[in-house]
Amino acid sequence: MTSTSPGTTAPGGLDRSVLRIAFAVIAGGIAVIFDTTIVNVALHDLAQDLGASISTIQWVSTGYLLAMFVAIPATGWLQARLGGKRLWILAQVGFLLGSVLCALAWSAPSLIAFRVLQGLAGGVMMPLMTTLIMQAARGQSVGRLMAVVGLPIALGPILGPVIGGLILGNLTWHWLFLVNVPVCLLGIWLAWRVLPDDRPAADAPRPPLDVAGLCLVSPGVAAVILGLSQVGEQGGLGHVEAWLPLLVGAALLVAFVLRALRRGDRALLDLKLLRHRPLAVSTVLLTLTGVALYGAMFLLPLYFQSLRGEDALAAGLLLIPQGVGTLVTRSLGGRLTDTVGARPVAVAGFLVVALGTVPFAFSGTDSAYWWLLVALFVRGMGLGLVMTPLMAVAYVGLEREEMPDASIFTRIGQQLGGSVGTATLAMVLTASVAGATDPTVVAGGFDRAFWWATGFTLVAAGLSFLLPSRRELQRD
Incomplete structure (x- = not known):
């Protein structure tokens, strides 16, 4: 230190x-x-x-x-x-x-x-x-530091559509x-x-590139992401555009894992790092966070546009309270992570996210906007709390040279979670409203999809109890 x-x-x-x-x-x-x-x-x-x-x-x-x-x-x-x-x-x-x-x-x-x-x-x-x-x-002070680092990451999917809409409206x-x-x-x-x-010293050994590992994991992850995006677009797994990339990607990733376990620290990614409990649990929870964040961010603009008749810019502006809520609790989440530990902060954060998502599961074509904006603000507060402890605890106890692989694991987890969440909720929504023109039926489809989003969040809250306690981290 x-x-x-x-x-x-x-x-x-x-x-x-x-x-x-x-x-x-x-x-x-x-x-x-x-x-x-x-x-x-x-x-x-x-x-x-x-x-x-x-x-x-x-x-x-x-x-x-x-x-x-x-x-x-x-x-x-x-x-x-x-x-x-x-x-x-x-x-x-x-x-x-x-x-x-x-x-x-x-x-x-x-x-x-x-x-x-x-x-x-x-x-x-x-x-x-x-x-x-x-x-x-x-x-x-990793908690407070990750509160600074994670802020733009959390605000990106919230404020990005607003910025894009403003640019398109004027330029x-x-x-x-x-x-x-x-x-x-x-x-x-x-x-x-x-x-x-x-930069490495001139006489320092240069690690060889694991070419075979790269040729397995990079296209493998990309194929899985492509397949999941097609699941969302096609509305299910019954199309070759969806299941074939998923099948090929899964096969490549299994081959990579088997090879990497044999090669140990000579592999492109050292999978033995996942034996480190804080990193493994954080990666799983960041995957579920990606589901809760990006999956719901797929639903929210669609709800305001398809069901409430707003244009793209208006839908983006209506999401601002969620970003404000994230700003309000971001620094608090960092301080609490450093003082009381990651476990209680993560559990509380996921429960607050669920609390802010539930109102959309009861909403319809005439739900009061002020109530939904309050719910978005509450949801943003939960997101501000939950991201910090998960990102911070992943690096506890790791050596400097182990941190690059840890960053890759957590990043892939977040993005895979986002793709899984978007694909799953798109499939639920499509199955519920396929061919429907009755606003009541469409509203019911959105309600069902938001219940799924809430369920993902509650699962993450339960798994947060697997995070190491503050006392266990101090021993590390």
């Missing part, structure tokens, strides 16, 4: 040098965090402007997401070869270049190709962002990508100035 001298500690109890590193990294990474949801609201405009079908233009988002998953597993190896600072700057330059090329795209295929470039860079940045900050902190779609340029330039400059030079 690092020692701090007088004058090096900020009022919140965090080391100032760690806060500077956190600010530099988050300032550069925020473009990646918001990019997916900002662009999603523009798919209809992009299809019209580029003369493409919705099924084709959907790959602007799908290609970006799949490219991120191809890159994520290799991040730990790249960091060991290049050093965190150099890799972070290179990834930001790649994301900047991809953003500029997207703004200059002349057709749907060119835009999809440039989005893949963006996704590859973003896939490196997402786990690396957390790794760099946790390595700088060295186990110090052309090109600005959805050009807005990244000043953010990336600021992030590159701050990283150059603030991040420590951690």
Whole structure:
């Protein structure tokens, strides 16, 4: 644990040098965090402007997401070869270049190709962002630190559609990508100035790349994500577009796990780290958090648009109370994690999320908006509480060199959870309202889907009791 001298500690109890590193990294990474949801609201405009079908233009988002998953597993190896600072700057330059090329795209295929470039860079940045900050902190005040780190991650799916709607309402779609340029330039400059030079020594051994492992896990995860997205689009597993990618992806991942267990720490990802109880439980719970957060975030805009007749911008604005609720409890969640432990904070957070979701399971075409906005605020408060302890406890007891793989596990868990949640709730909703025109039937379908979202959240609350207690973590 690092020692701090007088004058090096900020009022919140965090080391100032760690806060500077956190600010530099988050300032550069925020473009990646918001990019997916900002662009999603523009798919209809992009299809019209580029003369493409919705099924084709959907790959602007799908290609970006799949490219991120191809890159994520290799991040730990790249960091060991290049050093965190150099890799972070290179990834930001790649994301900047991809953003500029997207703004200059002349057709749907060119835009999809440039989005893949963006996704590859973003896939490196997402786990690396957390790794760099946790390595700088060295186990110090991790709860309060993760409250800072996780804020833009939690707000991305909430505020992204609002920002995207505002840009489309006042500018052309090109600005959805050009807005990244000043953010990336600021992030590159701050990283150059603030991040420590951690490049490996010239005579240090270079870890070999587990090529076979990479060829199994990257396309495996990407295929599972593709299959889950098709489950949501097709409304079930009975279509070859859904079950075939899922089957292929699962087979590749099983092969990777069997191979990685044989290779141990020579594998692309050291699966033995999952024997570390805090990391394993946190990864599972972050997966369920992805289900609760992204699954419900798929339902909420649809509810306001399909059932209440709002446009995309209005639906995004109606979600602002959820973001405000997250802001209100974010720092509190960090302080409580450091003082009373992760377990009670996580349990309480999931229960508050469930409490804020239940009103939507009773809502209809004439439910009072003020009541739903209060429920969204409460739901946001729960999300602000729950993310911090889960992200913080995952790194407790890990060595510096183990943190990159831990970041990859937690990141994949969150994204898989989001895809599972979206696919499951889309399937429930589609099965309930297929062919229905009666608003009462449609409202009943949404009620059923929100009950599923509540159920996922309550399961996560129960599993949170498996998190190590504060006393157990102190022994570690």
